[in-house]
Amino acid sequence: MRVLALLDGTLADPEAPLFRADDLGVMRGDGCFETILVVDREPRELGPHLDRMERSARLLQMPLPERAAWERAGQAVIDAWPWDSEPEMGLKLVCTRGIDGGDGTPHGFAMGMDVGPDTKRKRDSGVEVVTLDRGYAPDLMDRAPWLLLSAKTLSYAVNMAALREAEERGADDVIFTASEGTVLEGPTSTVVLAQGRKLLTTPPASGVLAGTTQGALFRAAEQAGWETEVVDFPTSALFDSDGVWLASSIRRLTQVRAINGTSVKADDALHNEIVNLYESNY
Template sequence: MTVLVFLDPRHPEGRIADAAAPALLATDLGATRGDGVFESMLAVGGQPRKMGAHLDRLAASAHTLELDSPDRGAWERAVATALSEHLLRAGTGEAVVKLLLTRGAEGSDAPTAWVSVSPVPAGARERSSQGLAVVLLDRGYDSTLAERAPWLLLGAKTLSYAVNMAALRYAKANGADDAIFTSSDGKVLEGPTSTVILAVEEDGVKTLLTPELESGILPGTTQRALFDAAEAAGWALGYGPLEPVHLMEADAVWLVSSIRLLAPVTSIDGTPISSSPALTEELTALLHEAL
């Protein structure tokens, strides 16, 4: 059910490829070295959500890697082609849209770019909505490293996701559903595939907080959409620095991503924390309006 559309100058609307047939050279640097960037976004009824924000972040990641990228219009046309084809095959409903860009085959100057569209994994959001048990995992660097070492590409969404996947496997092997990375100097960073958000209500003022971008985390498109909607609804906003104690003392904590949306955290390292179905419902409604 997966649809692949390659960005190809000879095909202005994108070139549809057979997802069951070989389509990528074995020498492509995205496959051999993880040298590339990607984005994942949600589409509903054939319409992509937050595509502008995802294209902005893709461009920023590509710039960080000094990676040539097709122009914005080429991406938009390829996404439209892929979603139209997916609608023909699967009908209406939600889909995962991935934008992928690599440096191309070794020895070539031409990047490889394609769009992938597939159904949202069955039950993924339902499982997350029941509440997540998470573990805190040391990411192995301090919260100021991004400024000192730009060559580490912190804050770029690269294809080098082996560490992120290993963190999720470790969490699940130890009885948890997900993980939250912390820095070696004790700051909260992000999840392997999500942004951390917490809520605090004091003296009638409701505040949403998230770690500061300067710590080297990926700027969350869903977090940004939620913050904009919450601010319009009267919420106050804050940006770190956050420490694990802030998670333990918050009124509610969520992991937020484009596909799962708002997933409440119910325990950290085996210790139950406060959660609020009412706040989850309120913020989910705001997020759906923003999308």
């Protein structure tokens, strides 16, 4: 199921051509995007997603259409979605730099997509992951801002290659590690650990994307009396913690059950508590 809207709020045929062949988003992956979970017509963390998209565009030094245009396009998709049969949707906002050799006018759209059965299975049953070396140190973002390490760009080829590598190894997903062994993030997720009544995640300053779902979880956890910490931690902490999750918009909070073939703590009661904390925001 797909629903497509342009930034003026008009609907378009999702199966018809939309891009020029010389669009820089197609040719070079030059652009940014966000994916927002919408449940029963209500988008989750819309403001933080739009904030992050604006930050990605600034890092790309790329003009971005005004926020009202994205809100208009997103609402058009929400209004057209068949909520009676599909109670949740992934709302993707995409912006490219425009055509090669053009005047720099960006090209954007919003598209709604159904949440597939494999995503729901992983959300419900948990995942096995492998750790893969991302090949850079946590301080590289400050030393090399042109690498766009904390921007959500369209250039996801490396991320998808990592997921294929995980599949070849018999796993479901990946946790990237830095060159000296600290934990970074997943290809499409933020890593969250539980240590007692404390939740931890890696700081964006280490070159990871600031997580909107992780942010919502931490907000609710702090209100419920949990301690939260945004700090670098070694890969060994994954095995020593009381629980590990991959936080992402569409998969919400997916429990990690094994890492590199070794089982890790995956307490169902703790998992339910973490999920309920996140859901309490909505």
